[in-house]
Amino acid sequence: MSERIVGSEVNRQEREQEAQLRPQNFSEFIGQNNVVDNIDLMVKSALVRKTAMDHVLLSGPPGLGKTSLAMLIAKALGTELHVVSGPAIEKKGDLAAVLTNLKPRDVLFIDEIHRMHITVEEILYSAMEDFRLDILIGQGASARTMQIDLAQFTLIGATTRSGLLSNPLRDRFTAHLNFDYYGPEMLSVIVLNNSRKMGIDLGEEAKMQIAQRSRGTPRIANRILRRVRDFALVNKKSVVGIDEVKAALKLLDIDDLGLDSMDRKILSVMKNYYQGGPVGIDALSATLGEDKQTIEEVYEPFLLKQGLILRTPRGRVLSESAMKHLS
Numbered sequence: 001m002s003e004r005i006v007g008s009e010v011n012r013q014e015r016e017q018e019a020q021l022r023p024q025n026f027s028e029f030i031g032q033n034n035v036v037d038n039i040d041l042m043v044k045s046a047l048v049r050k051t052a053m054d055h056v057l058l059s060g061p062p063g064l065g066k067t068s069l070a071m072l073i074a075k076a077l078g079t080e081l082h083v084v085s086g087p088a089i090e091k092k093g094d095l096a097a098v099l100t101n102l103k104p105r106d107v108l109f110i111d112e113i114h115r116m117h118i119t120v121e122e123i124l125y126s127a128m129e130d131f132r133l134d135i136l137i138g139q140g141a142s143a144r145t146m147q148i149d150l151a152q153f154t155l156i157g158a159t160t161r162s163g164l165l166s167n168p169l170r171d172r173f174t175a176h177l178n179f180d181y182y183g184p185e186m187l188s189v190i191v192l193n194n195s196r197k198m199g200i201d202l203g204e205e206a207k208m209q210i211a212q213r214s215r216g217t218p219r220i221a222n223r224i225l226r227r228v229r230d231f232a233l234v235n236k237k238s239v240v241g242i243d244e245v246k247a248a249l250k251l252l253d254i255d256d257l258g259l260d261s262m263d264r265k266i267l268s269v270m271k272n273y274y275q276g277g278p279v280g281i282d283a284l285s286a287t288l289g290e291d292k293q294t295i296e297e298v299y300e301p302f303l304l305k306q307g308l309i310l311r312t313p314r315g316r317v318l319s320e321s322a323m324k325h326l327s
């Protein structure tokens, strides 16, 4: 079975390896200039005002640097970062415990915030707005609200689908910053930096090849780099060249456009089962046997960005260039 190169799941081993490759300061955080400029200003303002930074929502496909940026923000503010995953918080009380533990100006990072349970989410409203928890105690006629003051904190929400956030939650973020896929120039800088961190001597051509085939995504570039390193180690090569990169890409089943097997499966199902479309997301997900959300959040954005799929009012349509790519 071939390794899933695009999927949003990150296993423990990869998390540990990723930690070593995370940018340690803003100068190591490459690209996303608009996002970084906004953050830079907000951080500096918070430091001058000596208060918590404004709440910020980071959105964009997986692997583009949302978690890395949140870590850099907390570091720049000189405060502690508390990390939770939205869907993992099951009860209001769990989130309340996290919130009451925050110290002034701390940063709370909620990953996949669009997947938080709505009942849990509701306690964030007053927490974000007034730094206060409103907790309902008891039931019926004897019910009353208890209020708990919280430290002034910063909420950083990360989401792959900002459109799925409820309006009350979205409105409470002062800044909405969007991550976009990286171009090959930016990615080649990231690839070079990370190859050095991994102790790989990477040739120029090899570097460019990885940058072009990483689906615009630093996390995928890191995955390719790891495989490339394996090839170089096993073949006792001191400098990694284009041959090692090609071998790694072949093993990972990544094609010329940087598409992996699932990307291609989506395109070929659209072509062979639906005559190029239009096809709705439900039908597509059923035919592929792949979760609808994963298709929409992980695969489709890149295929749309590359102009391989087009969205029409009647559904998704395969573009001419996709047809060409498949044949």
Ligand SMILES: Nc1ncnc2c1ncn2[C@@H]1O[C@H](COP(=O)(O)OP(=O)(O)O)[C@@H](O)[C@H]1O
Residues within 6 Å of the ligand: 018, 019, 021, 022, 023, 028, 029, 030, 031, 032, 061, 062, 063, 064, 065, 066, 067, 068, 069, 190, 194, 218, 219, 222
């Ligand atoms: N702007 C960037 N500059 C340098 N490396 C980056 C950047 N964005 C992401 N990376 C690399 O990609 C990896 C995954 O990024 P991460 O922040 O976990 O993405 P996300 O949280 O958006 O899924 C990081 O460990 C880092 O090595």
Ligand SMILES: [Mg+2]
Residues within 6 Å of the ligand: 063, 066, 067, 068, 111, 158
């Ligand atoms: Mg993340």
